[in-house]
Amino acid sequence: MKVEKLDAFFQPLTIIVVSSSIAISFGYGAVLVNNGIITVGELITFNVYLNMLIWPMFALGMFNIMERGNASYDRIQNVLDETDDLNDIGEATVKETNFNFNEVTFKYPTAQHNSLEDITIELNRGETLGIVGKTGSGKSTFIKQLLKIYPEGSGDLIIDGVNISSLNREKLRDKLGYVSQENILFSRTVRENIMFGKPDATEAELTEAIKLSAFDEDLARMPEGLETLVGEKGVSLSGGQKQRISIARSLIKQPDILILDDALSAVDARTETRIINHIKDNRKDKTTIIITHRLSAVHHADKIIVLENGKIVESGTHQALSNGSGWYSKQNDYFITGGES
């Protein structure tokens, strides 16, 4: 702001100084010529030299351009110098996708408290895990451990007998289909957004993914079908449509591990049931992790865990948990009675 203020002051000032110097030299010069002290030629010469001096004077004042460039360059360099905190040196690959969380504790680098504490859980290939709990209880954080987004905390996260730190991040992510809580869509067509999950997918695979994610009915109503442009971040779509495109994108690659992070929050109950049934039928021998605020999405899960402040406070099947007296059964009753009890 200081620089801009000075600039705003100096620009008109220089114009005034330059103009008045020309006015003075011609005015006073005319008097001198009239009195015979200088010739007309001398007056013209003087003015030409004066004009030649203006630009170098301006240039002297432009030193601050260099300073500005320096400041900008420093900022860019800071970004370019940033390294990956994770230093992914792992080489091993994932085969079977059996997970073992063993007392995993994790704190975000900027946080005061642990966001996950002593998480111990086992999940075998083909099983479905449901994760529920209040907002901010650590559900998404749990998933981010699997994705290797943050440096590991303490405890062991073992996949197929190998510690996650020895697993290659890219190869691990190849196995995963992840629908994040925030839908990330690109300003392209519906087709391109779905095919992003598997660029070499066939037309049949595309149709299948659309069917599984229950997007077929919506698609029929879209002006240009698969070629409809979704706009920046999918502005021209409804929340539920965005979610289902994201689900189709992850289903098209038939991942060994499917992770849905609150991915059904914006679809109606009937559509949710349709998608869950498709997933159940289609992924019998594959692992699925479903995070949700609506318990109906995890009724069928082999295991359900309830998180609170980063800890597992309850775990079991839907049947066992709803017969208990914890958060899950209260939440379940609330859904059944509509919160009137």
Ligand SMILES: Nc1ncnc2c1ncn2[C@@H]1O[C@H](COP(=O)(O)OP(=O)(O)OP(=O)(O)O)[C@@H](O)[C@H]1O
């Ligand atoms: N990048 C971050 N840095 C610091 N703290 C974070 C970060 N992300 C999340 N947290 C904290 O970790 C805790 C768990 O967050 P998390 O996103 O896992 O909650 P969640 O269970 O997924 O909630 P929701 O149901 O609202 O999605 C919260 O208290 C949150 O404030």
Ligand SMILES: [Mg+2]
């Ligand atoms: Mg979350």
